[in-house]
Amino acid sequence: MxxxxxxxxxxxxxxxxxxxxxxxxxxxxxxxxxxxxxxxxxxxxFTAGPAGEVSNDGFDLGPSWLWPDMHPAVRRFADELGLAFFPQHADGAMLFQRSQEVEPERYRVLRQEPPSMRLVGGSGSxxxxxxxxxxxxxxxxxxxxxxxxxxxxxxxxxxxxxxxxxxxxxxxxxxxxxxxxxxxxxxxxxxxxxxxxxxxxxxxxxxMAPHAKFFALYDTPFWRPAGLSGAAQSMTGPLVEIHDTTTASGKAAIFGFVGVPAQYRRQGGGKAIINAAVAQLGQLFGPEALTPVTTLYKDWAADSSTAxxxxxxxxxxxxxxxxxxxxxxxxxxxxxxxxxxxxxxxxxxxxxxxxxxxxxxxxxxxxxxxxxxxxxxxx
The missing domain is CATH 3.50.50.60 (FAD/NAD(P)-binding domain)
Incomplete structure (x- = not known):
């Protein structure tokens, strides 16, 4: 009609x-x-500050990466709004964790083309x-x-x-x-x-609805002087894919995608996930990773406005x-x-x-x- x-x-x-x-x-x-x-x-x-508040210079609890060279509309939109991009940090070695009983393996990071980009200030900008x-x-x-x-x-x-x-x-x-x-x-x-x-x-x-992200915030990106990119893959978890998420302004952090299914995250609770994730970062990046300034955790499967x-x-x-x-x-x-x-x-x-x-x-x-x-x- x-x-x-x-x-x-x-x-x-x-x-x-x-x-x-x-x-x-x-x-x-x-x-x-x-x-x-x-x-x-x-x-x-959702770009959040250290206390989980909405921030104009924080950490992306939701999507973070863009590929403006592949997506002209994204480039056009950002240019129209006066926004700037910066590349995802990838310099240094990548770690691979087969088990918690052996030392993580180091691999050279292959340069991604086109590179993953992030928005200055976070996606919330x-x-x-x-x-x-x-x-x-x-x-x-x-x-x-x-x-x-x-x-x-x-x-x-x-x-x-x-x-x-x-x-x-x-x-x-x-x-x-x-x-x-x-x-x-x-x-x-x-x-x-x-x-x-x-x-x-x-x-x-x-x-993204079934997923959860964990962030550990630090005073400095201590992994970089050690020759590490901050990237890691793990077969043990709870984090299965890990990246340097330091902001364009220099606020240091590492984030990881949680590999634990939503139903088990719900049963175990967020605190258990956070504790296990910090312990895993210590196994990967050394003792300094065990004392983050603070942590952030977002379980999108528990968000009724998403999932x-x-x-x-x-x-x-x-x-x-x-x-x-x-x-x-x-x-x-x-x-x-x-x-x-x-x-x-x-x-x-x-x-x-x-x-x-x-x-x-x-x-x-x-x-x-x-x-x-x-x-x-x-x-």
């Missing part, structure tokens, strides 16, 4: 995809409102740069969308706020900038999407490619724009930018073609 959009656009989700969509809408002069369930923006992008470009009052934190109903004028979205109360917002179109699987589990639709659509949402893995019951076991990477994410009953009223819906690089930061911009362009083109979306403010 054809329709026209007569009201503002609601963006549900304040991660990179949602912010990229809102940025393009704003630049085109289209009115939008954004709601985000968390009390912070960024979604799976792209989030703060985008948020700073929006008018005040457009973004509402601590607002979790729970249902959407078709109305005569458009759609009505109900969301729950921090004090537990509910509010309704009528809008012309909704961009769901969130993982499809999370959308399927947390949102009630009236009418319900068809079965094939719901199966596609539930069958799409949420990138669902289906994300507790890793099921691979989102497939990518062009897909029909919305059935004909909802196609004119909602757009899916989570990173997993990107045709290229789904789940990654480049995919989030692609998906968010694609959603915005669809609505901008509709304004040009039909002149049905109002201009709320200028460039």
């Amino acid at each position: 054809a329709c026209s959009i007569s009201q503002s656009i609601l963006v549900v989700g304040g991660g990179l995809a949602g912010l990229a969509a809102a940025y393009r809408l704003h630049r085109a002069g289209l009115e939008f409102t954004m709601i985000e369930a968390r009390e912070r923006l960024g979604g799976r992008i 792209i989030i703060s740069a985008l948020a700073a470009r929006f008018p005040q009052g457009r973004i509402r934190l601590g607002a979790r969308a729970i249902s959407i109903v078709r109305t005569i004028k458009g759609v009505m979205v109900r969301f729950q706020v921090a004090d537990g109360s509910f509010e309704d917002l009528e809008t012309g179109h909704v961009i769901f900038a969130m993982p499809p699987r999370l959308l399927a589990e947390t949102m009630e639709f009236d009418p319900a999407p068809d079965g094939s659509c719901q199966r596609l949402w539930r069958d799409t893995p949420t990138w 669902t019951s289906l994300d507790q076991v890793g099921t691979g990477h989102p497939a990518g490619g062009k897909r029909e994410w919305v059935d004909r009953n909802w196609r004119d009223w909602i757009t899916l724009a989570g990173s997993e819906t990107a045709a290229h690089d789904p789940g990654y930061l480049a995919g989030a930018i692609e998906a968010g911009e694609r959603a915005a362009v669809r609505l901008i083109d509709r304004q040009i073609d039909k002149s049905v979306l109002p201009t709320a403010f200028g460039q």
Whole structure:
């Protein structure tokens, strides 16, 4: 059924995809409102300081690496926002841990081409740069969308706020900038999407949702003078892949991906993982690694704004490619724009930018073609 959009656009989700969509809408002069369930923006992008607070010069508890030479949209976006890259540190030997009973083996690090890059200030710098470009009052934190109903004028979205109360917002179109699987589990639709659509949402893995990251912060990167890159691979764990994550400003740290499955992390608890991870770093990098200034630990499988019951076991990477994410009953009223819906690089930061911009362009083109979306403010 054809329709026209007569009201503002609601963006549900304040991660990179949602912010990229809102940025393009704003630049085109289209009115939008954004709601985000968390009390912070960024979604799976979370750059934290030593106390776990949001930081403009911290450590990436979520995605960190980018490849701007492979992803022109990432380069263009960073240049547009005035952001700078620096290379992932890789000078020195890599360690390989076969068991805890023998000394780790040393190997020369092969130069990666193109090199993995990081954003100065952390991945969160792209989030703060985008948020700073929006008018005040457009973004509402601590607002979790729970249902959407078709109305005569458009759609009505109900969301729950921090004090537990509910509010309704009528809008012309909704961009769901969130993982499809999370959308399927947390949102009630009236009418319900068809079965094939719901199966596609539930069958799409949420990138990073089953994983956990551990960080050990130090006064200095003591491993570098010892000829080590800070990189290591382990067959024993709990950390299976380890890297130097020292910031561009020189704050020293090592991080590792936790290889313990989510259900066992949940049973053992975060403290046990942290203690075992510090002990492992001592085995790899020597006694100095046993006394970090502090540690950070983020279990994404325990984050209800990221992971669902289906994300507790890793099921691979989102497939990518062009897909029909919305059935004909909802196609004119909602757009899916989570990173997993990107045709290229789904789940990654480049995919989030692609998906968010694609959603915005669809609505901008509709304004040009039909002149049905109002201009709320200028460039």
